[in-house]
Amino acid sequence: MAVFTELSFNEVAAFFRGLGLGAPRSVRGVTSGIENTNYFVDTDGESYVLTMFERLTFEQLPFYLHFMKHLAARNMPVPDPVADAHGVILHPLRERPAVVVNRLPGASEAEPAAAHCSSVGECLARLHLAGSDYPRQQANPRGLQWWNEVVSVLGRCVSARQRLLLSTELSFQNELALSSDYRQLPKGPIHADLFRDNVLFERERLSGVIDFYFAGCDTLLFDIAVCLNDWCVDGLTRRHNVERAAAFLGAYESARPLTSSEHKLLPAMQRAAAFRFWLSRLWDVHLPRQAALLKPHDPSHFERILLMLRGEFALS
Ligand SMILES: Nc1ncnc2c1ncn2[C@@H]1O[C@H](COP(=O)(O)OP(=O)(O)OP(=O)(O)O)[C@@H](O)[C@H]1O
Ligand SMILES: N[C@@H](CCO)C(=O)O
Incomplete structure (x- = not known):
């Protein structure tokens, strides 16, 4: 499974508070993927994905995260990273860079037509x-x-x-x-x-x-x-x-x-x-x-x- 770093519910809740997001109702580790640690987090009415980066650094990440923001602002169906009250997207969590994005609906298609x-x-x-x-x-x-x-x-x-x-x-x-x-x-x-x-x-x-x-x-x-x-x-x-x-x-x-x-x-x-x-x-x-x-x-x-x-x- 792809959760490399185990987080407690309280650690996730504190991270969400820092971003000004609602209190988590459920936190689930995502088992697919081979690169990062991902958790699905639901608050009242909203669904998010918390990603901790196992390989990428604080220096490399702004390119990716702002690219996603740029595309989301142009109505592309891509995750939109959440910024805190100071406009900061990327924060440390267990000394790794971490980000929260909105969870998009749907599922991947293994047998495409x-x-x-x-x-x-x-x-x-x-x-x-x-x-x-x-x-x-x-x-x-x-x-x-x-x-x-x-x-x-x-x-x-x-x-x-x-x-x-x-x-x-x-x-x-x-x-x-x-x-x-x-x-x-x-x-x-x-x-x-x-x-x-x-x-x-x-x-x-x-x-x-x-x-x-x-x-x-x-x-x-x-x-x-x-x-x-x-x-x-x-x-x-x-x-x-x-x-x-x-x-x-x-x-x-x-x-x-x-x-x-x-x-x-x-x-x-x-x-x-x-x-x-x-x-x-x-x-x-x-x-x-x-x-x-x-x-x-x-x-x-x-x-x-x-x-x-x-x-x-x-x-x-
Ligand atoms: N924003 C999102 N909205 C909905 N589901 C998501 C989102 N981000 C990640 N997921 C889910 O989490 C899974 C793993 O995410 P992701 O592919 O980013 O992980 P990864 O470890 O980087 O994987 P990969 O092996 O593809 O590099 C995805 O297959 C998808 O099911
Ligand atoms: N898409 C890659 C995995 C890393 O994202 C592969 O299939 O090898």
């Missing part, structure tokens, strides 16, 4: 447009620089075949980043982790986009590729689902048409997105943090998707 992919595509395009005047800058924390840092470390933990795949894909991505097409890609603040578990639906209606804690400034195309690799891939075969991908891209382009460089580089960027999550999942398996992750995600899922995108993996 084309209609869900279409809603996500349209929402992502609106998010990119709404983010275009967000003034803060912070690089994608799991972008090219991080890949270059971790590949040599991970190379010591994997097989010779995987080591070769790590190094050849890294070279390809480094070269891609130097190309003139890449340099023309539109950039801005992106979510960068918009998987199925980070979008909430009420029936067919998209009711929430959560978990902005891997957001950063990068190419908008990277966000699109992350979504295609999760929302539009069949769980069993890991093949791209043409109908869902068309629904996702069609809806995205109805709000923000892709540029010619974006069309051209989409396949390469899907490789980048598969590589990024293969790397982070390998990292979580081989180099777990002290607060042991009980259930790291399976790295081989993205290794296979990457191989398929490179044309090196044939299904038997």
Whole structure:
């Protein structure tokens, strides 16, 4: 489960008092998620999520929290961080940064249909447009620089075949980043982790986009590729689902048409997105943090998707 730090009811109540919120009626640890400690907290008539950050620092967090506030102010269905009477959002709790946001309605959709992919595509395009005047800058924390840092470390933990795949894909991505097409890609603040578990639906209606804690400034195309690799891939075969991908891209382009460089580089960027999550999942398996992750995600899922995108993996 994902509650790394156990809090007492009284600690939560004191934190809520400090923010000028009502007294908690119920406090429940959230068992999903692998990054932070989350509690659902209900007061009279309102529902909130209290998040304690296990990895992110007081210096890194304002970018994410103000990005959420910026989007919420533009009517995007994202959590809106609660500020205290002095306008301060982020406070220490057990010496870790902690924040309270409103709890959004709905539940994630593990088996999305084309209609869900279409809603996500349209929402992502609106998010990119709404983010275009967000003034803060912070690089994608799991972008090219991080890949270059971790590949040599991970190379010591994997097989010779995987080591070769790590190094050849890294070279390809480094070269891609130097190309003139890449340099023309539109950039801005992106979510960068918009998987199925980070979008909430009420029936067919998209009711929430959560978990902005891997957001950063990068190419908008990277966000699109992350979504295609999760929302539009069949769980069993890991093949791209043409109908869902068309629904996702069609809806995205109805709000923000892709540029010619974006069309051209989409396949390469899907490789980048598969590589990024293969790397982070390998990292979580081989180099777990002290607060042991009980259930790291399976790295081989993205290794296979990457191989398929490179044309090196044939299904038997
Ligand atoms: N604002 C919110 N409104 C509704 N539910 C939320 C909200 N924030 C978090 N949740 C719930 O808590 C769960 C865990 O949250 P979150 O995904 O932010 O955790 P995490 O540890 O960062 O997870 P991940 O492994 O995806 O990085 C979500 O799957 C969702 O059910
Ligand atoms: N979405 C990530 C988990 C971290 O948010 C993954 O599936 O590996």
